Amino acid sequence: MHIDVITCLPKLIESPFSDSILMRAQKKGLVTVNIIDLRQYGIGKHHTTDDYAFGGGAGMVMMIEPIDNCIRELRRHRTYDEIIYTSPDGDLLTQRMANELSLRQNLILLCGHYKGVDERVREHLVTREISIGDYVLSGGELASAVIADAIIRLIPGVLSDETSALSDSFQDNLIAPPVYTRPSTYKNWQVPEILLSGNQSKIEEWRHAQSVERTKKRRPGLLQ
Numbered sequence: 001m002h003i004d005v006i007t008c009l010p011k012l013i014e015s016p017f018s019d020s021i022l023m024r025a026q027k028k029g030l031v032t033v034n035i036i037d038l039r040q041y042g043i044g045k046h047h048t049t050d051d052y053a054f055g056g057g058a059g060m061v062m063m064i065e066p067i068d069n070c071i072r073e074l075r076r077h078r079t080y081d082e083i084i085y086t087s088p089d090g091d092l093l094t095q096r097m098a099n100e101l102s103l104r105q106n107l108i109l110l111c112g113h114y115k116g117v118d119e120r121v122r123e124h125l126v127t128r129e130i131s132i133g134d135y136v137l138s139g140g141e142l143a144s145a146v147i148a149d150a151i152i153r154l155i156p157g158v159l160s161d162e163t164s165a166l167s168d169s170f171q172d173n174l175i176a177p178p179v180y181t182r183p184s185t186y187k188n189w190q191v192p193e194i195l196l197s198g199n200q201s202k203i204e205e206w207r208h209a210q211s212v213e214r215t216k217k218r219r220p221g222l223l224q
């Protein structure tokens, strides 16, 4: 998989890709992530990427021309499955969506800033809009990092134990069961006896029952 992230603040998004699982995925050659500074495509000697909103009002708007030029340049080298704009009013990111996107080859993540992008970018250049939740961030960089993380960890080989992504919450419309590690007793707080029993089939049964119970309690909507 290849992901291009278009941003006017590249520093904001570099670190999530330079550590831990996302970095290892790149080192293993399972994904390449390219962060593109939109300023390279900025207009005039100040490399401007934003301007005042037509009709007035507070807040700058990201101009269409630098974004169009940037995407056109990227498209000379690749055919993209999706050009995704991160937006609070986009489709809510879900595990199902992450699963689907993890099967794609080439993605662009476009990070908005200020008041967002000129509406014509949304109408003509992007193929999909994704929100990471019903709240407003100051820029799309953190949202892009969240989306990329949710997708990349699903690519086979990225997690060392592949089954661990499959047993995560939401994967089968169930919340993950509780997990424990040593010591088995801490300040009189006990790990459930069954987990220490060594009886694998009973343990799996218990875990499933816990998942169902948790889902009923915490995310009943998933069971429907």
Ligand code: SAH
Binding pocket: 085, 086, 087, 088, 089, 110, 111, 112, 113, 114, 115, 116, 117, 130, 131, 132, 133, 134, 135, 136, 137, 138, 139, 140, 141, 143
């Ligand atoms: N004026 C816009 C918000 C702009 S916030 C509105 O009211 O809808 C600036 C940028 O941050 C957006 O362009 C978007 O790229 C990003 N952003 C903010 N909240 C987000 C969210 N919940 N999910 C994804 N991206 C978000």
